[in-house]
Amino acid sequence: MDGASPLERYLERCGGQDDLSASPQLFTPMSPYDVDLPIQTTEDVLFGSQFNQPKELPTDFSSVDLSFLPDITQDNKEQNLSEDGHEMQKEPDGSTSRNEDSSTLMDESGLSYPDATQPSPEASGACPPLTPMTPMTPVTPASESSGIVPQLQNIVSTVNLACKLDLKNIALHARNAEYNPKRFAAVIMRIREPRTTALIFSSGKMVCTGAKSEEQSRLAARKYARVVQKLGFPAKFLDFKIQNMVGSCDVRFPIRLEGLVLTHQQFSSYEPELFPGLIYRMVKPRIVLLIFVSGKVVLTGAKERSEIYEAFENIYPILKGFKKAS
């Protein structure tokens, strides 16, 4: 006997029954397991063995998890949970209809799905594979990592010194400051170690640029704050935040940008009349990549170092796929 669909066969048999009043629960998707009990008493003992192991019996429909969907295996459970959440959002109607016409799916979901040993071939036949409507990232085959690590070139950070500053005073008393109020309303200060530049505004806010790592940026910002302190202002060091990180690397082979813009049109912008590189706006993580024909890639827009690494690992297989094709 096919253990996967005893209920389905039973329901097919019952389809000929006209008398709905006899077992009203039969056609109520909300409480499918109530169907089982009359079966045991009125129908063959055949089905009895199937329902002797009650696992979690969800009577409430909303708690049904759709992870029995065919492409989910035990390993991919975590990865696809978000995808399932997405699907559940998108197709609530689909799920209810699915459960109405073949309650075998309910049966499968009743089995706690860590028992992934029980395959559900009926389920795979019954429900269509769901995929997200718009690709969040371009589909890449699982491959080994590139072995290339992008190098951080610039970090931009901001900090609040929390006191009003007299910019003319600062420009007069500090050697490393320039102040041209007609051109820009901030003092431009530079220090040698770490080699950075800071824009200091009269409100007490400061922008620090040019560092090569997050720690260097923080150290540099502290040094600027100390300079301002020594100049006589009660500077503090509040809300230090990394605003942008820029990295670059080289994939070491030339890239056909015209081809890349054709296949990844929704992410890329390639205007040779304006700029020689292709501007690729990756959605996850939210990073902008500048890809050049020489194979050099610039990644920007990151708040965390890991975003840059992740973005490069995402783009490398795409670029590599391109190289073989050309």
Place this chain on the structure above:
Amino acid sequence: MAARGSCPGCGSAALVEDAHYAQQQLVCAACGCVLAEGLLTTTYTEEEHLREVAYSQSTGQKEQLSRCLQRGIRRVQDLCKVLQLPMVFEETAVSYFQRALQHPCFHLVSLEKKELLGGCCVFVTCRQHNWPLTMGTICSLLYAKQELFASVYLSLQKELGLSVPALSLGDLVKTHLNSFRLFQHTADVPATFVEDKEKMVARTMQIVELASETWLVTGRHPVPIVTAAAFLSWQSLQPAARLTCTFARFCKLAGVDLPPPAHLRLKELLEILLRMASQLAWLRVFNMDKKTVVKHIGDLLQHRIFLLKNAFCLEDGEEQRATAPGEGSASSPPADGRRPLLPPCLINPRKRLRTAALSASDSAITGDEPISDSEIEQYLRGPEEIRAFRKAKAWS
């Protein structure tokens, strides 16, 4: 007909329009409270109360367009007429313009930018229909700076989420050659310089395709390449008479601008052709140079697939040969005189001062190190310095 609203006195919704002698009144049928009276409507709200509905509201559309929008739409339509674009393009461009102006980032920009926005909409429409319009053309029509046009174009693309297909080089060749004045005999164009348009277009296309295969097109402005290719194809169709004509003179005769990068593109194209010529059996005898190779461009183009394969080592072959003896990059020159087929920026890399990677000591920084006073004091001015500065500069 029952009026909208509810009576402020009793809250009933049964409002009735009644006339008290000659005066119209809005009265509550339940309690008799008079809500509104008076014939003279001076404000729009009163109109609403007596329910005189304006035409624009009844049709559900705001018929009035602001003057700025009207002017912008007229400008877009004029641009389309000047460029002789089909009617469909005009409608699409106008709809993009209206959509764009509703966005907050375009609503409050300068008039100059709004005019550029109209030009950008026309440009995007043309590109989406594969009509080969270059930014240079639009900028010259609008008397606009290219940087400003570029920024407006990029923000338009981002805000409206438009996907703009790449410029098709083939169409650009045809359009660009249309503006050349070499296809008829005139006073300043000698008879030997006149050329048949079909032949020239076909050969220019072939040269541009060759340039695209050999990495000369990617990342570069397309118009100089087309101009250089047109020059070479024109020369090669009657080399005897035309070899003496320089590039600059050719452009002046054709009535076309000579863009500055075109000279470099010409040089690169000739270098490619020379390498290909070195592989052609019956040309190996001759000592080819930049001038003489032009005579044989026809043959070179005819056999270009074979010649490219032999004249340049392709990427994969280079890698296989390099990895076998255990060598690293493709920088080692191959023994048989072939060079790898790479973009020019990789063949002649410009020597750039690369800042060294983070050294070990740098990576050990935690960001919380103590900062010594002496280090900070080096950045502060001493009192004599300050006095000297005060005297030198008048600090207002």
